[in-house]
Amino acid sequence: MLVGVLKEIKKNENRVSLLPSGVELLKYNGHSVLAEKDCGVQSGFSNEQYAKAGAEIVDTAAELYKRAEMVMKVKEPMPVEYNLIRENQIVFTYFHFAASRELTDAIIKSKSIAIAYETITKADGSLPLLTPMSEVAGRMAIQQGATHLQKETGGLGKLLGGVPGVEPGLVVILGGGVVGTNAAKMAAGLGARVVIMDTNLDRLRYLDDVMPKNVITMMSNPANIRTMIAQADLLVGAVLIPGAKAPKLVTREMLKLMKPGAVMVDVSIDQGGCIETMKPTTHADPTYEIDGIVHYGVANMPGAVPRTSTIALTNATLPYAIEIANRGYKAAIMSNPEIKPGANIVKGLVTFKGVAEAFDLPYTPIEKVLG
Numbered sequence: 001m002l003v004g005v006l007k008e009i010k011k012n013e014n015r016v017s018l019l020p021s022g023v024e025l026l027k028y029n030g031h032s033v034l035a036e037k038d039c040g041v042q043s044g045f046s047n048e049q050y051a052k053a054g055a056e057i058v059d060t061a062a063e064l065y066k067r068a069e070m071v072m073k074v075k076e077p078m079p080v081e082y083n084l085i086r087e088n089q090i091v092f093t094y095f096h097f098a099a100s101r102e103l104t105d106a107i108i109k110s111k112s113i114a115i116a117y118e119t120i121t122k123a124d125g126s127l128p129l130l131t132p133m134s135e136v137a138g139r140m141a142i143q144q145g146a147t148h149l150q151k152e153t154g155g156l157g158k159l160l161g162g163v164p165g166v167e168p169g170l171v172v173i174l175g176g177g178v179v180g181t182n183a184a185k186m187a188a189g190l191g192a193r194v195v196i197m198d199t200n201l202d203r204l205r206y207l208d209d210v211m212p213k214n215v216i217t218m219m220s221n222p223a224n225i226r227t228m229i230a231q232a233d234l235l236v237g238a239v240l241i242p243g244a245k246a247p248k249l250v251t252r253e254m255l256k257l258m259k260p261g262a263v264m265v266d267v268s269i270d271q272g273g274c275i276e277t278m279k280p281t282t283h284a285d286p287t288y289e290i291d292g293i294v295h296y297g298v299a300n301m302p303g304a305v306p307r308t309s310t311i312a313l314t315n316a317t318l319p320y321a322i323e324i325a326n327r328g329y330k331a332a333i334m335s336n337p338e339i340k341p342g343a344n345i346v347k348g349l350v351t352f353k354g355v356a357e358a359f360d361l362p363y364t365p366i367e368k369v370l371g
Helices: 020-028 047-053 061-067 079-084 101-110 131-148 178-190 201-210 222-229 253-257 267-271 306-327 329-335 353-359 366-370
Strands: 002-005 032-036 056-058 070-072 090-093 113-116 170-174 193-198 215-219 234-237 263-266 287-290 293-296 343-346
Touching: 002 061, 020 032, 020 047, 020 306, 032 047, 032 061, 047 056, 056 061, 061 079, 070 306, 079 101, 090 306, 101 343, 101 353, 113 329, 131 178, 131 234, 131 263, 131 267, 131 293, 131 306, 170 178, 170 222, 178 193, 178 215, 178 234, 178 267, 193 201, 193 222, 201 215, 215 222, 222 253, 234 267, 263 267, 306 329, 329 366, 343 366
Parallel strands: 002 032, 002 070, 032 056, 070 090, 090 113, 170 193, 170 234, 193 215, 234 263, 263 293
Antiparallel strands: 113 343, 287 293
C-alpha cells in the first residue's frame, strides 16, 4: 500500500502522524511511504530523517492526496483539503465528527474511508489512540489553568498550591476518565485541593483508592456541580462519550455562581465541549471572558508539546496503521474488533452510531457496507 504522511495545517498544530521509525517499519512490511515536505519539522524530525528511513518526500499535500491509498494525519482535514480527498481513499486520523457537521458532510460527499483514531476501542472499552493524547491534555489542563489563574492573564490571581499559611486553590474536575485522572494527578502534585466528579460509582471507588489525600471524589449530578463550581478556582471539563457530542454539564446560568476570575478549561471541546459557553480557541489566542470567568477552549492542546505528543501518539497508532496497510481496510475493519468501531464514515455512509445521532443522519452498520 502507498501510505502518505501529511503536514498538519490546523493553526498551531505541530504534531506529525508518523515518525521516521514508523516509515522504516512500514517499508519493512512491504509498503511505500510518501512524506509531505517538512511534515515532521515542528516535532523535531527533518526531511532528511524521513528520506533516510525510506520515504519519498513530496512537495505538496495535493500531490500526496492524489497518489496515496491511505493518508495519515493527526487532526481532522481542514476545509481546503476536502476536495483533495478521493473516493475509496483511506483517511486515518482524529476526526471528532460529532463536533462538525461541515466536516461530516464533506467526508460523506468524498466517499472515502474515514477511520477515526478516537473510536478505535479495545475489548475492555478503553480507547488506545485517544489515551496518550488524553494523558497529555489532562496534564496540560492544569498547567494552562494555573497559568491563566494569574492576574496578568485575567485570572483571580491565585497560586494553586498556596503557601504556608495560605489556603491552596480548589480544582474541580468533571469526569474521572483518562483526562480527569491525569489532571487530578497534576493538580494534586502542585498541592491544590482537588474534587473529581463522575457518574460511575465504581470509577469513583477506584480513584478514591489510588489518589492522594488532597483529592476527594464526588458523584456528578447537577446539584453537586452547582455546589462545587461556586467554590472552584479552576474547573476542568473532562467528559467523553466516545464518538458523540459531550453533554452540557455547565450552563450559562451556572457562571453566575462562580468567582470572578475563576478559570474553566474544557478538554472535551473536541467533541463540542461540556461547558455551554465554551467555544474552540487556539494556542495563539487561547482564552476569552464571559461573566468574568476565563474560558480556555484550545481544541488541540497536545499540539503545544509536539515532541512529547508525537512520540506518544505514534507509539499507539503505528500498529493499527500497519495492520490496515497489510490487510487492506476491509479485512482490517471486519476481522479486528478494535479497528471496527474506528470506521466512522465509509463510502458515503455513516457507520458510527454516535455520529449519525449527532446530526440525525441515517446510520448504516459497517457489516452492511462491506458485505
